[in-house]
Amino acid sequence: MSESIWAAIRSEPPATTPFSSNCPSRVVLDHVTSKWGVLVLVALSRDSMRWGELHRYVEGISEKMLAQTLRQLESDGFVLRESMGTVPPRVDYSLTALGQELAALLIPLVQWVGDNVGRTTVPLGATA
Amino acid sequence: MSESIWAAIRSEPPATTPFSSNCPSRVVLDHVTSKWGVLVLVALSRDSMRWGELHRYVEGISEKMLAQTLRQLESDGFVLRESMGTVPPRVDYSLTALGQELAALLIPLVQWVGDNVGRTTVPLGATA
């Protein structure tokens, strides 16, 4: 009994890939590639931004989704939240070192998509 | 009247970015970064795959979502579907040139996430 426990503990997390259904990276990947996650991460890649700035910059995002996305990315360790504790409140959001590594990979992607929408055959009228 | 029409037509699609709420790239970005879209695109980046192969390779994807994702990516011009017209049926899926360009950007991302999950602070227990 104790043996099986130790065996289980000792056994390495069996080198799962994002293609494995139980791989933790699936979760992170979902956060990162979420509808708003990508845009927020890229938005913060230039410089830190305040809540209101982000809200205006990432057009169309609701307050709820902005809050949710930021909390998510913060809990993943990609975003740093700094409250200045002033009145009226001022809160700055920036990328952590980890977040910057990630954003570095996201930028070319967003850039490419932006540049090449015209080459795609996306059914017109899909404005959503 | 005709003037305003021409003015409207002549005016360039006002250089929208993915941060603009009405930008078409938003749609493509959503397809590409969809839960299964990323994985399917990366899966096909090595070589073409049959339906059943994909279904097994991208663990956890339902038949419905596989079909839907493939149709989506096909209609965007990223994926090529080739039915062999045999019985029993054999259908091959591969990336178009456009899809390969895209996948080239997706691979480092998926790779990075897979390699760096450990550095993130994803709340444990989130296996979904």
Add this chain to the structure above:
DNA sequence: CAGTATCCGCCATGATACTG
């Protein structure tokens, strides 16, 4: 200003069953 709280519709996702 920077959020939280609440309500709600809709659709993305999934499980199951069926078909050429």
Add this chain to the structure above:
DNA sequence: CAGTATCATGGCGGATACTG
């Protein structure tokens, strides 16, 4: 084998109102 059809549901996402 390669899908489609159908049904059920959770939660994504938006709108609105409220607060320190």
